Amino acid sequence: MPETEPQQTTAPGPATAYDATGRTVPTRSRERASYDREQVHSILDEAYVCHLGFVRDGAPVVLPTLFGRVGERLYVHGSTGSRPLRAADGSDEGLAVCLTVTHVDGLVLARSAFHHSLNYRSVVVHGMAHTVTDPEERRVALDAIVEQVVPGRSKDSRPADEKELAATAVIRLDLREVSAKIRTGGPNDDARDLALPHWSGVVPLAPGYATPVPADDLDPSIAVPEYLKAL
């Protein structure tokens, strides 16, 4: 989304990193934490599903949902009837949410059960989500959510009409209180375990895209677009 991206600077300081807060500093494996803005953006941009947490009747609720990023803002959309979107709308201060994105890059198999792990990249965003009412911002947000799933797709589909827009709620969460956590590399076995006869290493994982399957009612003269071949 380069056109809406804030100008990046190469100078050190707050522009290149998010400020750590009490809840973005992990209690464990602090060396895996990152507040680097570009790294956070890149982890977010590789995903299109997040897990959105909110509190209902004092209890946590975690739901998977699509999202989109525009600069320092994340957007989530849904039916105007959905619970978190209604809750965000009913309050001036917004709805407290936690939005988490996770990529699993590998299964880390150590000789000891204890040191089994995953290679992963995750981003956790804390903050207040607000309902977006400005019509232009709503359109930008909805395009961003489609682009997040398949870059290039928002220009190759019919935009939402007035009736569809009226049925769609959009909430915004600013990237302020945010951290990434990253594990890479092989297993960290104890020295005493190195001679054990168990295979040890990493099974790399990546999402596999299969050949696109046209809709039953698609005109066969419409070819698979280039932006899908690039996935």
Added chain:
Amino acid sequence: MPETEPQQTTAPGPATAYDATGRTVPTRSRERASYDREQVHSILDEAYVCHLGFVRDGAPVVLPTLFGRVGERLYVHGSTGSRPLRAADGSDEGLAVCLTVTHVDGLVLARSAFHHSLNYRSVVVHGMAHTVTDPEERRVALDAIVEQVVPGRSKDSRPADEKELAATAVIRLDLREVSAKIRTGGPNDDARDLALPHWSGVVPLAPGYATPVPADDLDPSIAVPEYLKAL
């Protein structure tokens, strides 16, 4: 995990399905909801990462973590210093959590931006998580978490010793208030959009496992085990 699985029955009734509750009935797309026990188990068993939500200082927190299933119980482990595990330990009634597992099976591209969707299978479990103190249950839980990542691996690694066990907290969440949500099939375009020139269909997605990478310090005479080739 067949040895710990409760006996399945083919008769209809509560044994084959979870009871729906206020918070397991979705406000939208109710036709996608399922309470079928076998279906819920199968979605859980295909995953090894869940997103665990809990409430801290009144705000939601969502963290990715490994988990394991043993019959009607889910287990999550972590350092005894980790926040949710400490919180579960400090309370007799347990810690209110929401544990969510999501598989994305396809990107659903409709002619209209509005009807874009995902094919997915998710499970959402609500309940109180309790710290597991029984040594035998803790061992079963830790084995299950390793087995959930790679079936067959728990017997091909060194089990946790006393010191490692002492550093590991395990919490349990029973499968009581639970639902699955499933979307399959192609896009649902409006009749008025069928003649639009946009490609429409599904891009299938599945996790791709690459060739296992041995640890730098692995004895080259140790071959890749069969249970990894089966992934």
